[in-house]
Amino acid sequence: MILLEINWTNALNITLLGFGIVFVVLCLLILLLYIFGKVMTPKVRVPKAVRTPKGAKVEISDDTEFHKVQLPANASAAIAMALHLYYSDVHDQDSHVITIKKVERRYSPWSAKIYGINNLVR
Amino acid sequence: MKNVIMMKHLKYFLLIIASIVSVSIPLSAQEKVLPIDSTEVIAVSSDAVAVNVTDAPMEANINIGDSLMEFLDGTGFAMIARNWKILVMLLISFLLLYLAIVKKFEPLLLLPIAFGMMLTNLPGAGLFTPDLFANGVVHWEQFSHAGLLDYLYLGVKLGVYPCLIFIGVGAMTDFGPLIANPKSLLLGAAAQIGIFATYIGAIALDFLPREAASIGIIGGADGPTAIFLTSKLAPELLGPIAVAAYSYMALVPVIQPPIMRALTTKKERAITMKQLRSVSKSEKIVFPIMVAVIVSLLLPAAAPLIGCLMLGNLMRESGVVERLSKTVQNELMNITTIFLGITVGATATADAFLNMKTLMILGMGIIAFGFGSAGGVLLAKFMNLFSKDKINPLIGSAGVSAVPMAARVSQVVGQEENPGNFLLMHAMGPNVAGVIGSAVAAGILLSMLG
Numbered sequence A: 001m002i003l004l005e006i007n008w009t010n011a012l013n014i015t016l017l018g019f020g021i022v023f024v025v026l027c028l029l030i031l032l033l034y035i036f037g038k039v040m041t042p043k044v045r046v047p048k049a050v051r052t053p054k055g056a057k058v059e060i061s062d063d064t065e066f067h068k069v070q071l072p073a074n075a076s077a078a079i080a081m082a083l084h085l086y087y088s089d090v091h092d093q094d095s096h097v098i099t100i101k102k103v104e105r106r107y108s109p110w111s112a113k114i115y116g117i118n119n120l121v122r
Numbered sequence B: 001m002k003n004v005i006m007m008k009h010l011k012y013f014l015l016i017i018a019s020i021v022s023v024s025i026p027l028s029a030q031e032k033v034l035p036i037d038s039t040e041v042i043a044v045s046s047d048a049v050a051v052n053v054t055d056a057p058m059e060a061n062i063n064i065g066d067s068l069m070e071f072l073d074g075t076g077f078a079m080i081a082r083n084w085k086i087l088v089m090l091l092i093s094f095l096l097l098y099l100a101i102v103k104k105f106e107p108l109l110l111l112p113i114a115f116g117m118m119l120t121n122l123p124g125a126g127l128f129t130p131d132l133f134a135n136g137v138v139h140w141e142q143f144s145h146a147g148l149l150d151y152l153y154l155g156v157k158l159g160v161y162p163c164l165i166f167i168g169v170g171a172m173t174d175f176g177p178l179i180a181n182p183k184s185l186l187l188g189a190a191a192q193i194g195i196f197a198t199y200i201g202a203i204a205l206d207f208l209p210r211e212a213a214s215i216g217i218i219g220g221a222d223g224p225t226a227i228f229l230t231s232k233l234a235p236e237l238l239g240p241i242a243v244a245a246y247s248y249m250a251l252v253p254v255i256q257p258p259i260m261r262a263l264t265t266k267k268e269r270a271i272t273m274k275q276l277r278s279v280s281k282s283e284k285i286v287f288p289i290m291v292a293v294i295v296s297l298l299l300p301a302a303a304p305l306i307g308c309l310m311l312g313n314l315m316r317e318s319g320v321v322e323r324l325s326k327t328v329q330n331e332l333m334n335i336t337t338i339f340l341g342i343t344v345g346a347t348a349t350a351d352a353f354l355n356m357k358t359l360m361i362l363g364m365g366i367i368a369f370g371f372g373s374a375g376g377v378l379l380a381k382f383m384n385l386f387s388k389d390k391i392n393p394l395i396g397s398a399g400v401s402a403v404p405m406a407a408r409v410s411q412v413v414g415q416e417e418n419p420g421n422f423l424l425m426h427a428m429g430p431n432v433a434g435v436i437g438s439a440v441a442a443g444i445l446l447s448m449l450g
Helices: A008-040 A073-087 B002-029 B038-047 B064-074 B076-082 B084-101 B107-120 B130-136 B140-145 B148-157 B160-172 B176-180 B184-190 B193-204 B209-220 B223-233 B235-250 B252-263 B281-298 B300-318 B322-346 B356-384 B393-399 B405-417 B424-449
Strands: A049-051 A057-059
Touching: A008 B176, A008 B184, A008 B193, A008 B209, A008 B281, A008 B424, B064 B076, B076 B084, B084 B107, B084 B235, B107 B148, B107 B235, B107 B322, B130 B140, B130 B148, B130 B235, B148 B160, B148 B223, B148 B322, B160 B223, B160 B300, B160 B322, B176 B184, B176 B281, B176 B424, B184 B356, B184 B393, B184 B424, B193 B209, B193 B356, B193 B424, B209 B223, B209 B235, B209 B356, B209 B424, B223 B235, B223 B300, B223 B322, B223 B424, B235 B252, B235 B322, B235 B356, B252 B356, B252 B393, B252 B405, B281 B300, B281 B424, B300 B322, B300 B424, B356 B393, B393 B405, B393 B424, B405 B424
Parallel strands: none
Antiparallel strands: A049 A057
């Protein structure tokens, strides 16, 4: 009896509309993310020609050595790490100069020696 | 040694008895004189006339037996004896404390919730007054009688705590896997079917639409979102819904694997996915701004949750406000969690919690979780029919939020079939998409029913 009294039209409308809107909003985000990915993904540009030390221009085609080189994963990781250290200005060598700086201690009743002395404590 | 301790205890006991007897005998034997006001004292001293004490109104004799009975009647024990429900609530709070401390089920939230539940059910303590928030309205005029938890509860009632927690969640979330594989958003959307299927189920069980929406949001597996929506739509159900949401989130490793195994074949579970592309820093910075603007413009009701989530994420990714990022991830998050947990637990009073509705909510909560997990897995299977790069359907179940527990479950179940398969990062995509999806779903329900 309870089931018959319920306004199923409203309930189904809210369910279908609600679930549909969730999909539409997230599909819109997918679309934007694809566009966003195409625009913002960093691209590595392969030059069409390179100059030899003698100054002669050499065309690069798909079958030249430049394209055939396949780097192993560990070499790629090492190069990536080196680039990261270089661009982030992070050094794996320090200056070898060790300086001990005197840290100034500000006065505070919390750290004052006079308040720390308690004659009652033996 | 034992005898000495016993003698000491006996000595203290006799002293207490003796002091009670010495105080009570004169009280019962003599008449008590009312305090004399200052004018009377002046008159007495100037005229040097003795005041006739017997003219003062007499006070009734104090009977030890009656006083003792009155005292005992006023204790919490007597109140528990009069209302058994309080005892049941205290036992439930002890059980939740046990689960939090011993079994470590989401202890960060379950512990304060359980303690809040215990405090609110201590009879006579008056720490929480549900009447101040009756009918979904804050009765400011009665706040002079408010207890500690009433003041703290304002943060829940006004929707402050869930949003503050979302800032912290945003600052702790890496949206990189989602940006690298935007299709994950579809899995996050599919997992929201749990919310809407449970909404229909709750309507069938004769819940009002606003209550049904609050119950359905448990399927989003997102505690702050569930609390945010319930505090707006059905504040009287906040206690059971919060307890159900957080308990089931803790039980994700138990609830999800059987569903995942039942809906997939061994071959599907062993699928190895393609490596995700790298995501640049600028993409990660623009993403939260873009999502906050677009979702808030489409669904203004979801703006508080999505806005706070993306604010936290921008703090993390921009790298220019390291201090703020650390603060929202740690201090702010922890403080808000304490307040949120203790006040949500406080709403679980005996009258509000011990009824058929709570049992039904607990039952439907688990169904919502199941539907959500199944929805994600089934959509991933469906996508595999058209997609060139196959998706492991196990990552679909991570579309229910429960970050990062659900993604970890996908990883564990995937490795059962193929130990060399690492699904964690792939599962993080649908997992964080689920957070956005459940916030969007909450915004939709709020705008339709609020």
